[in-house]
Amino acid sequence: MVDFGGWEMPQQYTSIRDEHFAVRKVAGLFDVSHMGRFRIAGGSSLDFLQHLVTNDLGPLVHGQAQYNLLCNEGGGIIDDLVVYRGSEGFFAVVNASNRERDLKWMQEQAPPGIEIEDRTFELGLLAFQGPRAQELLPAEGLEDLPYFGFRGGDVAGIHALISRTGYTGEDGFELFINSDRVGEVWDAILERGQEAGVLPAGLGARDATRLEAALRLWGNDMDETVNPYEAGLGWTVKLGKGSFIGSDALQKIKAEGPRRTLIGLKTEAGNIARHGAAVMSGGKRAGVITSGTHSFFLGYPIALAMVEAGTFRVGDRVVVEVRGREAPAEVVKLPFYRGSARSAASPTRS
Amino acid sequence: MADRRYTKTHEWVTVDGKHATIGITDFAQSQLGDVVFLELPSSGRKLTARETFGVVESVKAASDLYSPVAGRITEVNEKLASRPELINSDPYGEGWILKLDLAGDLPPDLLDETDYKKVTEASAH
Incomplete structure (x- = not known):
């Protein structure tokens, strides 16, 4: 077990090699409950989030998620996150190592009426990733769930928020489940997938797959000294959506070239x-x-x-x-x- | 194995007369994770006890290898070049690293099984 952002997590369950191949060939199951999870609600939560993040949340409909960045005034990357738009407000998934800092940052920027709630410890988060993830997940009716779409549903008979997202470059799902039931879902997915070659996968396989897919890791590939254009994430910066934290600096960086x-x-x-x-x-x-x-x-x-x-x-x-x-x-x-x-x-x- | 001795840096050595075989411990391989490469010396090189003789590279990190004993290398495990994972799957058997002809006495600070276990328990978390 290794320490990762204050969480004790396995580098591998069996072998990084085997787990890595399972994700690429079949599917692997990651416990990513360490990721920070916030609920953001209240009257003007859309405007508030638009002011915080670089991407444009405007076009998102209920049941859609979006990759995003939090930048400081200078355009440096505070964190990367996925923002989910639900019918009762927004959800944000942030890096474990930045959870407390992000929460504080968001609270400092929040106008009255915005509620930001840290749900990290009430919800477990599993990532089931691989080319056969949809076929092997014990859940129905996910064929038409688009990439970066999410909806409520049952996984192995237990209620979950099912999101077609991930950090491996493979098709797959991230499952938000109440902490007291997440263990049952973990066991059910592994049992159902055992014959096909599904394996539990640790941090080693997670790092290898995300790196092969060139998905950036905050703290390694970017931090507050790096701007989105340098990180190759300029596509997440929507300068046309109106002013947001860092937009002036980012405008200038874009004009001059990184x-x-x-x-x-x-x-x-x-x-x-x-x-x-x-x-x-x-x-x-x-x-x-x-x-x-x-x-x-x-x-x-x-x-x-x-x-x-x-x-x-x-x-x-x-x-x-x-x-x-x-x-x-x-x-x-x-x-x-x-x-x-x-x-x-x-x-x-x- | 009663006659296997250990170092605080997680190498092991077995001795048969003047001949020694060395490798890294099961604890070491489990801490390193999947080994992907070993940088090893050639036969004939003389090593002193605790001398660095190579590097084991895993997905997680590169770690130096230290010789538990003094001697001249007679054989390097050639299989490790194409199958470094033998270090993980069989650290005390097929995953051996070097064979040496011993020079002089064994260093007095080699650990027995019981004392080595204490070392691993102290560094595991």
């Missing part, structure tokens, strides 16, 4: 470039590795690096620091792997 950019790197077997390692080109430091792992599925190590914008193109050769020595790397296209998810982003992606 100074840095995230790129994908591939290295030779055994050369895992870790977070913080240097990226070199022509004998000079050109950037830093933000995330790196060995991809069992692809068969080689992969990494994301934050480098000076406009310096590298796909196919370029660079040098990365591995275990204190220099190792060759190749710039590759992102994502490293495109799974069964129907779209890399929410339906409102422009």
